[in-house]
Amino acid sequence: MLKIENLKAFYDSIPALKGVSIEVPQGKVVSIIGANGAGKSTLLKSISGLMKSKEGGILYKDQDISALPANKIVSLGISQVPEGRQIFGHLSVQDNINLGAYLYFKRRNRSEIEKRTERVYRLFPILKKRTKQVAGTLSGGEQQMLAIARALMGRPELILLDEPSMGLAPLIVREIFSVINQLNQTGTTILLVEQNAKAALNVAHHAFVLETGEIVLEGLAGELLDNPKVKEAYLGG
Amino acid sequence: MEEFSFANQLFQYLITGLTVGSVYAMVAIGFNIIYNVTEIINLAQGEFVMLGGLIMVFLHAVAGLPLILAFPITVILVTLVGMLLDRLAIRPIRQPSVLTLIIATIAASIIIKGTAMFIWGKDPFDLPAFSGRTPINFLGAVIQPQYFWVIGFLIVTVILLTLFFEKTIIGKAMSACADNPDAASLMGINVKWMILLSFSLSAAIGAVAGITVTPISLMEYDRGAMLAIKGFGAVVLGGLGSFPGAILGGLILGTIESFGAGLISSGYKDAFALIVLLAVLFFRPSGLLGSVEISKIKRF
């Protein structure tokens, strides 16, 4: 579904990705693990179009999307849940959800929008109690849920998740990962970036290890869980 | 003459002040719309008002188009100027810092002013009042009907903008751009288009202010800068980015000027406003309604 070939990305002229090639097959969960500054967010931003100075191929359903702007890429069915939530803090929860459906927010799509809204509220019931609350006043966990909910409103076929577990209590992390699992089971393809390697490998089919802008290891998630190097570097021995 | 009491006189100043203040408020709203989406202070904001007045004079008083036609055409033409400002002065700048963009708006305002002088010359122009110039006796004060048009258009503008920002998805998308442009583009929002829209909207509002105030105060090519300063004063007074603040700030500024001019001396009317402005900034640097919370959350 998504195929990245020899992707390089630069901040000014400093490279953050030095030729990354990965593939995300349809219907799978693919995880990318790596330490701080490895280039994980840069990779996701390159795919979603936020990162503009890049070279190499990004093929989505055989179409090269590397030159498209972010607002076009989302219309193709790729939604990013950015690192650090990035919800619209001054708008209400409901406004955030509605903006997720911005591209098709028209009267004639009302029943679809209502159906999707119901669905995200079923995934995250706590949000339904807070529809009128100003999003910036939600707790960190609720904000993460809202960020995912908002992305789900965009009719995504591929979701890019950037560290959804960052700064959250274990119980909430489990809830978020269970949602990731559910989403995948209903057919959504997922590319997940995480520092919480254990959780990320448990939910994934396939995984990559990114170090200073390069893929150093890849394989089935189960294999990586048993890999001694991965154990030592990312799973705490 | 004795019957024209001091209280009536004060009421007269109040109405005059609210009228002038309505114009400042509209300029201030224009500032805030662009600021909220881009963080740019568009110093060409006053030129929209000037153009609104002068184009209206041309279409209505010179070319003879009826009011009902000349008004919307003027608004559309000034809106186009706002769009051009974005396309020619703002968007082409490659590595925009807010400061370079603000300087670009100053350059644009000089060009607009020069062009206006070239077209209309230096003389002030009058425009027929919308519903005549027979003063109305209103609660003891003698008031030009045009005053009510100015205040009325401020109210209409505020209502329409409130509906736009609160009830439409485009309005919400504009707020989202202000909040977080990257996240907004991840929703499929075309941020550049929203910036264009913000320039169009504030140009349109500036045009309305210029059209409605010209029958009262006339209009000439170099009025823009002073209006921009007063409007900006209203913005700072009310709190940068806050729409209720812009309205409050504009009305207060206009009222102070009017009372200062009437009771003390008209020569110092600009000074009164500045003194109050400085005082507010001294005691409440964020402006009257400018706490981060209120200014950002309560759009109107």
Ligand SMILES: Nc1ncnc2c1ncn2[C@@H]1O[C@H](COP(=O)(O)OP(=O)(O)OP(=O)(O)O)[C@@H](O)[C@H]1O
């Ligand atoms: N806006 C930027 N300007 C300059 N350099 C940047 C910028 N953003 C990221 N970098 C650099 O690019 C490299 C990769 O950053 P990136 O954010 O992709 O890492 P990451 O793997 O997501 O890290 P983390 O786990 O901390 O989120 C880092 O060295 C970082 O300093």
Ligand SMILES: [Mg+2]
């Ligand atoms: Mg990151």
